[in-house]
Amino acid sequence: MALDSAVIRRQFPFLQERKHPVYLDSAASAQKPDCVLQAMDTFTRTRYANVHRGLYALSEQATDLFEQSRNTVRTFLRARHADEIVFTKSTTEALNLIARSWGHATLRKGDAVALTILEHHSAIVPWLQLKEEKGIEIVWIGIDDQGNVQREELTRALGKGNVRLVSVTGLSNVLGVRPPVGEIAAEARRAGALVAVDAAQWIGHHPISVRELDCDFLAFSGHKPYGPTGIGALYAKRELLRSMPPFLGGGMMIREVHRNGFTPADAPQKFEAGTPPVTEAVGLKAALEWLEAIGWNDIESHEAHLMRVAFDTLRTIPGLRILGPKTPDGASGCVSFVVEGTHPHDLTDLLGQQGFCLRAGHHCAQPLHERLGIPASVRLSVALYNTEEEIRALGPAIARARSVLSK
Numbered sequence: 472m473a474l475d476s477a478v479i480r481r482q483f484p485f486l487q488e489r490k491h492p493v494y495l496d497s498a499a500s501a502q503k504p505d506c507v508l509q510a511m512d513t514f515t516r517t518r519y520a521n522v523h524r525g526l527y528a529l530s531e532q533a534t535d536l537f538e539q540s541r542n543t544v545r546t547f548l549r550a551r552h553a554d555e556i557v558f559t560k561s562t563t564e565a566l567n568l569i570a571r572s573w574g575h576a577t578l579r580k581g582d583a584v585a586l587t588i589l590e591h592h593s594a595i596v597p598w599l600q601l602k603e604e605k606g607i608e609i610v611w612i613g614i615d616d617q618g619n620v621q622r623e624e625l626t627r628a629l630g631k632g633n634v635r636l637v638s639v640t641g642l643s644n645v646l647g648v649r650p651p652v653g654e655i656a657a658e659a660r661r662a663g664a665l666v667a668v669d670a671a672q673w674i675g676h677h678p679i680s681v682r683e684l685d686c687d688f689l690a691f692s693g694h695k696p697y698g699p700t701g702i703g704a705l706y707a708k709r710e711l712l713r714s715m716p717p718f719l720g721g722g723m724m725i726r727e728v729h730r731n732g733f734t735p736a737d738a739p740q741k742f743e744a745g746t747p748p749v750t751e752a753v754g755l756k757a758a759l760e761w762l763e764a765i766g767w768n769d770i771e772s773h774e775a776h777l778m779r780v781a782f783d784t785l786r787t788i789p790g791l792r793i794l795g796p797k798t799p800d801g802a803s804g805c806v807s808f809v810v811e812g813t814h815p816h817d818l819t820d821l822l823g824q825q826g827f828c829l830r831a832g833h834h835c836a837q838p839l840h841e842r843l844g845i846p847a848s849v850r851l852s853v854a855l856y857n858t859e860e861e862i863r864a865l866g867p868a869i870a871r872a873r874s875v876l877s878k
């Protein structure tokens with residue numbers, strides 16, 4: 472059965488406002504359905520307590536809920552063990568954790584980390600920081616004009632024998648392309664390198680199985696798959712987490728502390744210093760369960776349809792160039808473009824005045840924009856609550872914006 476977008480839309484309070492904008496910026500952050508807001512509200516109003524500390528029932532129940540959320544993430548990612556899931560505040564923190572903990576402890580001058588040119592800054596800057604600190608090498612893996620990762624460049628880089636980790640996005644937040652992460656992970660493994668997957672965009676659009684991918688690390692944020700901000704997660708293989716040193720020091724991450732030293736707790740607590748985002752974990756659980764209940768077939772077919780409509784609409788606009796994939800089946804979740812004679816910021820500003828929320832800029836992917844030979848682009852991104860009509864209405868809105876700009 473196809474997804475009934477009226478049923479979906481009724482679940483989003485944002486869309487019940489009499490005059491709500493057309494929200495085409497879900498790649499930045501998705502709107503939240505009632506069930507997520509209610510789960511967080513009920514927890515905060517009636518079940519609230521800190522976790523892992525209290526010996527009273529309320530705290531034990533909060534701890535249970537928090538750990539259930541970890542288990543929901545485990546199931547969602549098809550991980551083997553709940554202790555392979557570390558709660559973080561975001562994808563950004565999860566990717567920094569890899570560099571600050573594993574990278575800092577393991578990498579030496581002359582070791583290399585391979586990054587695709589598609590990566591978001593949060594998968595780039597932590598490694599550039601380590602380059603400054605330790606003299607590691609960064610190897611860039613390019614793309615072709617449609618945004619496909621140049622696999623022969625990866626093979627060549629891995630052949631040098633010093634690549635210790637490959638970091639790859641599961642879905643580009645600019646071009647919407649999906650690199651073949653499973654194949655890349657297999658090739659990296661054969662060359663003795665680990666693989667880190669940035670699933671910030673992937674998580675809300677397609678199913679993930681870390682077991683099938685056999686990746687070493689995978690990071691995502693709660694706010695992209697319809698959950699709250701302030702929470703994210705890092706999946707890492709159990710044996711890796713056990714061998715990695717803590718990232719932050721403080722309460723909760725220790726077994727014992729004495730005046731002359733400490734011993735860390737086991738993973739994942741070893742990486743969760745301080746009070747964790749308990750309410751947000753409750754919201755994240757609700758969001759992931761909501762997505763699973765809708766079902767991936769319906770999610771994927773609805774969004775594939777929206778992407779076809781987006782390509783159809785954009786292609787009819789004179790002077791508009793779609794970046795990356797030539798056809799909608801090559802793009803997922805978002806499509807970016809430039810329009811001859813207009814600056815992306817001016818265009819999105821004028822679209823904003825007409826009630827359309829789109830994003831302009833380099834979308835935290837400046838190396839990718841340099842590769843594309845442009846400073847900035849406009850990005851349209853879709854989610855389950857978007858409709859064909861909303862996207863089609865963008866055509867005339869862009870035409871109106873251009874006529875204002877040409878005056």
Ligand SMILES: Cc1ncc(COP(=O)(O)O)c(C=O)c1O
Pocket residue numbers: 498499561562563564591593594640642643644669671672692
């Ligand atoms: C591909 C990708 N990676 C990482 C991030 C960073 O996510 P966050 O800001 O939630 O840490 C984003 C956010 O847009 C993203 O699109």
